[in-house]
Structure formats: C-alpha cells, structure tokens
Amino acid sequence: xxxxxxxxxxxxxxxxxxxxxxxxxxxxxxxxxxxxxxxxxxxxxxxxxxxxxxxxxxxxxxxxxxxxxxxxxxxxxxxxxxxxxxxxxxxxxxxxxxxx
Amino acid sequence: xxxxxxxxxxxxxxxxxxxxxxxxxxxxxxxxxxxxxxxxxxxxxxxxxxxxxxxxxxxxxxxxxxxxxxxxxxxxxxxxxxxxxxxxxxxxxxxxxxxxxxxxxxxxxxxxxxxxxxxxxxxxxxxxxxxxxxxxxxxxxxxxxxxxxxxxxxxxxxxxxxxxxxxxxxxxxxxxxxxxxxxxxxxxxxxxxxxxxxxxxxxxxxxxxxxxxxxxxxxxxxxxxxxxxxxxxxxxxxxxxxxxxxxx
Numbered sequence: 001x002x003x004x005x006x007x008x009x010x011x012x013x014x015x016x017x018x019x020x021x022x023x024x025x026x027x028x029x030x031x032x033x034x035x036x037x038x039x040x041x042x043x044x045x046x047x048x049x050x051x052x053x054x055x056x057x058x059x060x061x062x063x064x065x066x067x068x069x070x071x072x073x074x075x076x077x078x079x080x081x082x083x084x085x086x087x088x089x090x091x092x093x094x095x096x097x098x099x100x
Numbered sequence: 101x102x103x104x105x106x107x108x109x110x111x112x113x114x115x116x117x118x119x120x121x122x123x124x125x126x127x128x129x130x131x132x133x134x135x136x137x138x139x140x141x142x143x144x145x146x147x148x149x150x151x152x153x154x155x156x157x158x159x160x161x162x163x164x165x166x167x168x169x170x171x172x173x174x175x176x177x178x179x180x181x182x183x184x185x186x187x188x189x190x191x192x193x194x195x196x197x198x199x200x201x202x203x204x205x206x207x208x209x210x211x212x213x214x215x216x217x218x219x220x221x222x223x224x225x226x227x228x229x230x231x232x233x234x235x236x237x238x239x240x241x242x243x244x245x246x247x248x249x250x251x252x253x254x255x256x257x258x259x260x261x262x263x264x265x266x267x268x269x270x271x272x273x274x275x276x277x278x279x280x281x282x283x284x285x286x287x288x289x290x291x292x293x294x295x296x297x298x299x300x301x302x303x304x305x306x307x308x309x310x311x312x313x314x315x316x317x318x319x320x321x322x323x324x325x326x327x328x329x330x331x332x333x334x335x336x337x338x339x340x341x342x343x344x345x346x347x348x
Contacts, residue, residue: 019212022244025269029262051215053240054322058259066262082233089328 001049003031010072011041017048020083022055032066040072047078052086064096075099198291199224205251205303206282209272214239221290221297231348234329235297238344241322242301243286246342248272250305251284289341296331297348300341307338 001018014031035042042063060076067074075097079087087098199221203213218236221227227235248254252275258264276282284304291298310333318324327333331345 019215021240023209025265029266032262051236053237053244054325055244055259058321059265062260062262062265065260082237085233086237086325090325 001027003027005031005034007034007039010039011043012039013043013045015045015048019051020049020056020059021051021053024056025059028059028063032063035067035070035072040067040070041074042067042072043075043077045077046083047080049079049083050081052083057086057090057092060092060096073097197293198289200290201288203286203288204282205247205284205286206276208243208247208286209252209276214243217288217290225292225348227348231297231346234346235299238299238326238329238346239288239301241326242299242342242344243288245308245322246286246301246303246305249308250303251286252276252281253305292348295348297346299344299346301344302341307340308335310335310339310342 001016001020001024003017004015006013006015012034020028044060044063064074076087076092077099079098079100084100087093092098201213201217207213214236217239218232221235222232249256252272254268254271254275257268257271259268286304287300287302289300289302291300323333326344329346331347332343334343335341336343
C-alpha cells in the first residue's frame with residue numbers, strides 16, 4: 001500500500017492506494033504517527049484502495065480509536081469495489097463515519 | 101497409495117529449473133506408476149488441456165508468480181531452500197477438477213499468494229469477479245491464520261493498540277527468522293464441480309479448534325468474514341484440514 005498526506009489546518013487527508021493487509025502495519029503506524037501533533041482530524045480517501053482484509057479493517061478501527069482519543073474525527077471516504085463490500089458487510093458505518 | 105490416474109499423461113513444468121533436475125523428479129515420482137512423463141517449459145503448456153501438470157517452481161518471486169499464472173495445471177510445489185518433493189503426499193492428490201498448491205510459510209507471509217491463486221482459478225474456470233473476490237478474501241484470511249497462528253505458532257495477542265500491533269509484527273519477524281518454522285509448509289487443495297468450489301487448507305502447526313466459542317463477535321474479524329462469504333466451514337480432527345465450500 002502507498003499513501004499521500006495533505007494537511008490543511010487541523011485536518012489531514014490521507015490517500016491510500018493499493019492493497020491494505022497486515023503486511024502494511026508499519027506504514028499504517030507511520031501514518032498514525034502524524035496525528036500526535038496539532039493535526040486532529042483525519043479523512044482517509046480510500047477510493048484507490050483495491051483490497052482490504054480483516055487486519056486492514058482492524059487497523060481502521062485502531063485509527064478511529066487513536067484519533068478519537070485526541071478529540072479528533074476520523075472519516076473514511078469513497079470506498080469502492082471489494083473494500084466497499086467489506087465495509088458494508090461488516091456494517092462499518094455503525095462505528096466509523098463512511099462517506100460514499 | 102496409488103497415484104490417481106484420470107489421465108495417462110503427466111507433464112512436469114518448471115521455469116528456470118534445469119531439465120536435468122526435472123528429469124530426476126520425474127523418474128522418482130512417476131516411473132513406478134507407469135505414466136508417460138513429458139518435460140515441458142511452463143510457458144509452452146498454456147494451451148494444453150488433456151494432461152495433468154505438476155508445476156515445480158523455485159522460491160524466487162518471478163518463478164513463483166510465473167508458475168501461479170500458468171492456467172492449465174493441477175499442482176504447484178514450491179521448491180525452497182533445497183527442499184525435495186515428497187513422493188507420496190503431494191503427487192497422489194493430483195486429479196482432474198482440482199489444483200494443489202504447496203508453499204513454505206515464508207512465501208505465504210511475504211507474497212500475495214491468495215491473490216495469485218484467486219486470479220489463476222478464476223481464469224481457469226471463467227469465474228465472475230464477485231466469486232474471485234470471495235476466493236481471494238477467504239484464502240487470504242485462512243492462509244494468514246495457517247502461517248501466523250499455525251506454522252509460526254504465534255498466539256492471538258491483542259492487536260487493538262499501536263503497541264500491540266508493533267509487538268505482533270516484531271513476533272512475526274522473529275519467528276520467520278527461525279528457519280525451521282519458516283520452511284514449514286502450507287498446502288491449498290481446490291476441487292470443483294459445476295455447483296461448488298471446495299477449498300482445503302493444511303498447515304504443519306499444532307492445530308486449532310473451530311468452535312465458535314473461540315471467535316469474538318466483531319464482524320470484521322477473520323473467521324467471521326470467512327463464514328459470511330461461504331456455504332460452509334468445517335474442520336477435521338484438531339482443525340486439519342480446514343475445509344471451505346463456496347457456491348459457484
């Protein structure tokens with residue numbers, strides 16, 4: 001998985017590309033490291049994410065918890081294909097804000 | 101055990117492996133069964149449909165991927181770190197309407213094996229994208245369990261914190277550096293008919309219980325995801341093999 005971060009004020013938009021599995025846990029921990037400073041809110045654009053597994057879904061939960069702990073808001077945006085199916089199947093929008 | 105012989109002809113394929121080496125394998129494995137054996141290059145085999153093939157690959161990424169993308173074959177055995185082909189276990193399972201893959205744990209951990217198997221089987225059987233995605237997800241989750249919790253013997257430690265995630269990752273790296281664990285095998289057997297696909301996954305770990313008492317209720321966890329995609333999940337004694345049936 002690859003990522004790109006754009007920050008404006010207290011909000012960062014993180015664009016994820018490729019496949020998101022346990023193998024990407026180092027990258028994801030690196031991304032979450034950006035939210036320990038003044039940046040509180042995170043929107044993850046996952047429109048270019050092609051595949052996600054249970055570990056990837058678990059890391060989204062972890063991101064939501066981490067950012068909520070800093071009084072920030074976490075949003076997943078534009079899920080497509082298999083990723084959208086997984087979010088729908090697991091009723092992720094009951095836990096995390098998902099914008100289609 | 102007798103070698104299954106739905107065809108009288110077996111083709112041994114390999115990429116980048118000297119034919120002399122393949123000849124030795126053929127002599128050892130097939131001669132005693134009276135089957136005709138031809139040595140072919142994997143890339144010349146795509147259009148043949150009347151024989152069963154055993155693809156023997158090395159442990160480099162290019163070899164593995166080339167073998168996995170070969171369309172018309174029945175088995176892929178990864179030769180890694182000087183491992184030899186077992187005479188009875190692998191070849192006896194070769195039959196029509198089935199594919200067998202056998203990988204070392206390190207390969208499963210470091211390559212997108214489930215993606216390649218799903219691509220391969222979908223091309224072979226002309227499956228639709230939805231079913232291909234289900235196969236990939238189910239294999240991805242089961243292979244990860246087989247590798248991490250089976251062969252590498254890593255417990256289900258908490259990954260619901262950044263520290264827990266890092267500790268789990270460190271444990272995986274540590275276990276993979278143990279050659280004895282990293283070379284343990286994971287086998288995937290896929291059988292099909294007009295109605296279903298049956299996936300069987302075997303590892304060399306100490307087994308597990310499929311009891312739902314061991315699952316947590318979170319819908320995004322691996323076993324919950326798997327069970328939501330398939331007709332049935334069952335397991336033999338001590339969890340081996342794990343058998344999963346999907347509707348075509």
